[in-house]
Amino acid sequence: MIRRSEYHDSVTLMEIARSLNALPGVVDAAVVMATEANRALLEQAGLWGPELELATANDLIVAVHAGSEVLAEHALEMAGERLARPQSGRRAGAEQAGAHRARTITSAVRGHPGTNLAVISVAGQYAAAEAWEALHNGLHVLLFSDNVSIENEVALKQYAVQHGLFMMGADCGTAILNGVALGFANVVPRGPVGIVAASGTGLQETSTLLARLGLGISQGIGTGGRDLKEAVGGLTMLQGFRALQSDPETEVLLLVSKPPAPAVAERVLAQVKESDKPTVVCFLGGTQEPIVGAGAHPARTLQEGAYRAAALAGRAVTEGAIARETADLQVQAATLRGGLRAGQRYLRGLYSGGTLATEALIVWGEMVGDVHSNVPLRPHLKLQDASRSQGHCAVDLGEDEFTVGRLHPMIDHELRIRRLMQEADDPEVAVILLDVVLGYGAHPDPAGELGPAIAGARARAQEGGRELLVVVSVTGTDGDPQGLGRQVKALEQAGAVVASCNAAAARLAGYIVTGGRAL
C-alpha cells in the first residue's frame, strides 16, 4: 500500500509496524518511507511488490507478508485505519485534551510553564539525575525513590535550600501540600496544624488522627527517612519548620521522626526554641527532656503527637483523652484474654508501616519488656532470622529484606498473609497485631484480602484448640478511596478487633498478654 506524501511521526510508524507484526498470520510487516535504501531492504526481505514501484522517497509504504491474502488484506486495512486517525493511541487523547506527553522533566516544564513540583519515582540509580533536572528547572521535588546515595541527597538538599526549593526525600513516601496528597497519603481536611515528618506512615497516622478529631492540616511536608542523620543535618526538616513558622495558615507545628543524630536534634530544637508557634515534637523512642527544654511539647507516640497538637489548636482534646481510652482498653483486654489458653503468651506485630512498627515497639517495651524485631529499638533485640518470630516480636515487612523483588506490603498482602498463617500455627502466640494503611497509593481494598486471611488464621488456631486474637489498627479517613468505615466493618466481620489507632491497638494487645498491668 502506498500513501502519497504522507508524513507521520516516527513513534506512530513504529507503533503501527509493531502491531501489524503481532497480528496472527503475519510473517513480516514494514511501515517505512519508500526510500531507495528501504526499497532494497524490502526486496531482499521479500516484502517488495510491483504495486509499490511508483512510490517515491516522500511516500509512505505499508508492506505485509502474511499466511494468506485475506490476512494480508486485513493487516493493510488495519494499518490504513490507524494511519487515518489524527494521532495514535494515548498521545491522541492527551493532545486532544490540550495536554502533551513530555518525556523529560525539562520538556514537561516547557509545555506547562506553571509547574512548580516534580514527583519522582524511578529506579534509584537514575533518581538523583532526575531530581537535579527538576531542581534546575526551579521545581520543588518529592523524591519517592530510594537507593540514592547520601552524598547525592546532601548535595540536592543543599542546592534546594540555597535556591528556596523543597527537596523532599530521597525515600519520601508521603506529603500533603496545599491540600494535594502526594505519594501514599490520605484525604484529610485543611486546617491549622503544620506537620514536618521524616516518616511517611508517621505523617499518615498523625494527619488522619487529626482529621478524626475534626482538625485539618495546613501542610504535610515529608523529608525522607535520612534527613535527620548526621550527614544530612536535618536540612529539609529545618527548612520545613521555617516555612511553617512563617505560614499564616499554620497555628501549631508537629514534628515527627525517629530520634535524630544528637547534633541534628540540637539544631532542630534550637530552632524550635525560637519559634513563636506552639510546637509538638515526636521523636519516636527518643528522650523527652531536651524537647521540654526547648519549650516544645514532647510526644512519645504518634497518637500523643496528634492529640497534643489538636489540644494546642484549641480542640477539646487533653491528656485525659488518652488516659480514658487506656482505661477502656484495659476493660476490653480483660474480656478478650478470657478466651486464651495457658501458654498463649506472646505478642506478634506484622507491620506494613515501619514507623508504626516502631511505635508498637515503644508501647510494648514499656508493657512487656524485651520485644524482638528486624527494626529493634536496641541492637541485641534484633531477630536472628527475620522470617521467624521470637518471643514478643514486631516485624516491619516493608523492610528491604522482605520487599526485594516484590511489592510493598501496603499494596501486596501476600507475604503478610503467609506470615499471619505461620504465627497462627504457633501455640504460644496470644495476639497478632496488624496495621492497615488506607489512602492514595495503598491497596484498593485491604480488608477484602486481609479479612478472609484473618478469619482463616483464627479458624486454624481454633482447630488447634486455641483462641487467636487479631487486633488491627486502620490508618485512614472516610474520605479515603477505600473508606475507613467500610474497611473497619469488614475487618470486624472477619473477627478482628479494630482499635482507634496504632498506639491504642498496641496498648490493647499489651494489656491482653499482661493481664492489664504494665511493667
Add this chain to the structure above:
Amino acid sequence: VIALVAPEIDDGPLNIVLGNWPGLLSGVQAGMPVAYVPSRLVLDGLRIELEAAHTWQPCPDWEMLRGRRAAIESSLSSLESLCLDHDPDNVLLSLLGASSPVRGRTAMLAQRYCEAAGQLEAGWRGDKDALIEGGAALAGLGDGLTPAGDDFMVGVALWAWLAHPSPERFCSTLATAAAPRTTTLSAAFLRAAACGQCSAAWHLLLAALAEGRSAEIGRAAREVLAHGASSGMDALIGFLYLSRDKEDACRTSI
C-alpha cells in the same frame, strides 16, 4: 523545510517555536497552502508574525568545543551506557559492539548499517568514494519518518564538526550523497547537521561534555534521546561511532 513546533520541542535548526497556546495547530492540515511574505508565515487562517521573534544561533561554538575535544572524549563512555540503557534493542547499537540481531529483516538491516558505516569510516580516513557510497547506502535506510540511517549520519556529521580536520568538506560530501536519496524532511535535517547546526538539546549536551559534568551530561543526553521514536538515539550512536576510532587522524584530507 520549516518546522512549526510546540515549546517543549525547543529550538532547532528548522524550528519556529510557537507559544504555548492549546489548539494553535489543530486547524493545520496536510496539503494546506502556505505563504511566506517578509516576516510573516501564513497558513490558511493562521498568521505567524516573525518580526518580533527571538532568533537563535543553531551552530554551537565549534571552535571552543574542538579545543575541549579531549575532555569531551573522556566523557563519551557514559553516553554509550545511556544509549544501551535507553533502548538495548536498537539495531544500530550493533555498530557500537552490541550483539547483532541474527534473523529476518532486522538482521539484514543491521548488516547494511554495518557495511555502510564501515564505508563512512573509510571516508573519514580520506576515501572520498567510500564516503559517498556509505552516505548513499545509509540514506533513507530504516524505520521512522526520518529513517535511522539518516539520523545516524546527523550524529556522524556533528562528530565531524568536533573532530575532523575538514568538517565542511567531509559533511558536504556526505550530505550531497545522501540528501537526494531520502525524504525531504530527513534531507533537511541532514543538510543542517552538515552545516554544523543542531538542536538546543545537542547544544546542551555538547556543552555538558566539554565541562565534564556527569549529571548534566545525563540530563542533556536524555533530552537528545527524547527526540522522535529513535531518532535521538540513532544520532547519538552516529556521534559515538566514529569517536570510538582512536586512530582517526586523517591520512589524507578529502
